[in-house]
Every structure is written in structure tokens, then in C-alpha cells.
Amino acid sequence: MKLMVNHQTHYSYSDSVNSSIQYIRMTPSSNANQTVHHWAVSVPGQSIVKQDAFDNIWLTSSQREPYSQMTIMAQGIVELNLNNQFGIESDGLNPALFLQPTESTVCTEDMQAFAHAHVPAVNHHYLMQLSEAILQYIPYVPSRTSVQTSAADAFYKREGVCQDHSHVFIAMCKYLGIPARYVSGYLFVPQTVHLASHAWAEVFLNNAWYCFDTSNQLFAPNSHIYVAIGRDYWDVAPVRGVREKGGIESMSSIVQVLRCS
Incomplete structure (x- = not known):
């Protein structure tokens, strides 16, 4: 395509x-x-x-x-x-790099409890469950947060956009010991002309990167154009x-x- x-x-x-x-x-x-x-x-x-x-x-x-x-x-x-089901490989980058804490992805005690409640064991199924729960807990509401909004801010505010969903998901994954990265790019949505640049998260499981687009509940990058990857928004602004x-x-x-x- x-x-x-x-x-x-x-x-x-x-x-x-x-x-x-x-x-x-x-x-x-x-x-x-x-x-x-x-x-x-x-x-x-x-x-x-x-x-x-x-x-x-x-x-x-x-x-x-x-x-x-x-x-x-x-x-x-x-x-x-369209046959690709995984995130792109990062040659020469150790996945452990994406366990590093950042100010935008601090996981508070309340967020830790939320993560444990939805991920009793680390696997793809439970991480999808966590992604779904985050969207339910933090509905997509534009123009109420900014690039300065951290994962904790969005979690307690209980509203946000793709950047906030990605930061919250990444924060919880890193707390659970799972390498997680922030991806910026573009999303193709049929019958839609005017969009914004997009962001989603990816996690490293079983020696592969998996897509978790929490805002749209998409778990394969078949509609996503990759532009940049990093630990959070500030690495890929x-x-x-x-x-x-x-x-x-x-x-x-x-x-x-x-x-x-």
C-alpha cells in the first residue's frame, strides 16, 4: 500500500x-x-x-x-x-536501553498497582489487556494535554491523546521490566484527510518488537509509517x-x- x-x-x-x-x-x-x-x-x-x-x-x-x-x-x-506484523529492528541498539527511566515515563505507585492488576504475567495477551484498560481509563480527549504532560499527569488527569497513552503504557511496561519504546510517525485512516502526526508504543518480547497503538487499539503496524523511535516524546520530537x-x-x-x- x-x-x-x-x-x-x-x-x-x-x-x-x-x-x-x-x-x-x-x-x-x-x-x-x-x-x-x-x-x-x-x-x-x-x-x-x-x-x-x-x-x-x-x-x-x-x-x-x-x-x-x-x-x-x-x-x-x-x-x-502489509505482511509485516512486528516493529522495526534497531540494529546495534540493546533493548535494555529502553528500560531507562525518563521524566515523562515515571511510574507512580498508583500506576504500578494498575499495571499489576491487568498484567498478572508478562505476555502479549496481558499487555493487550493493559493497553485496552489504559484507553478505558484515559479516554482520547484532544487539546487537554500538551507535550509537557508526563505519564503520571495524564494518568491522574484521566484524559489525553496518543502521546499520553504511549507514555503511560511505556511507563508501566518499564516498571514491569519490559523494554518499551516510543515511536513517532503517521497513521493512515481511510476516508480521513486531515490528521495529526501520530505516536504509539512498542515492547520487546520473545526477541521481537510488538506494536501497541493504544489510542486506536491496533497491534500490528499495518497502517503506520515509522519516522523516529526513542525512549519518550522528547527523543523523537x-x-x-x-x-x-x-x-x-x-x-x-x-x-x-x-x-x-
């Missing part, structure tokens, strides 16, 4: 930005799950392409001319392997950066994921 992606992120500032550096993770790689036929990221300034510690493609863009608006565009065509001046920043984003022949 070939998918065409158009991702535009627009920034505007109340005052002029003198200079900035943007770190952009919006470029997928070809792997067992997908073949990238074409991909391009358009951003003002001078750009350098590197790979980060998780083998994600990392674009560093420096803008040295003053500006008050900036648009970053990522576009391309990716073909999914599509755009992070620093700037000199600029006042108040406003951001809007639009994503289109369409099937193409």
Missing part, C-alpha cells in the same frame, strides 16, 4: 527572530515495515543531515536572517509492507530548537495521509 504524506508546520512570532537552530526529525527510513520512494523536507536556512543515537534521521537547520514566520514542509511517498528573540511563538500544523496508486 502506497501512501502520500504532506506535513506542514507553520510558526509565527510576535517579534522578529534574529536567528535560530531547528532540530527536525520528520524523515522516515526504509526498513522491513516500509519503503520510502521519495521524501523531502523543506525548511529555510542551511541544513545538515545526520543520524542520532537511535539511528533516526536528524536534520539540523540554521537560520541566520531575521524572520517573523517560518514554515517547515515534509512530503513524500511511502509504501507499507518532530521539531525542537533554540532562537534568539521572537517574542511569543504560535504554531499550527496540518498532516495529510492519502492512499495513492
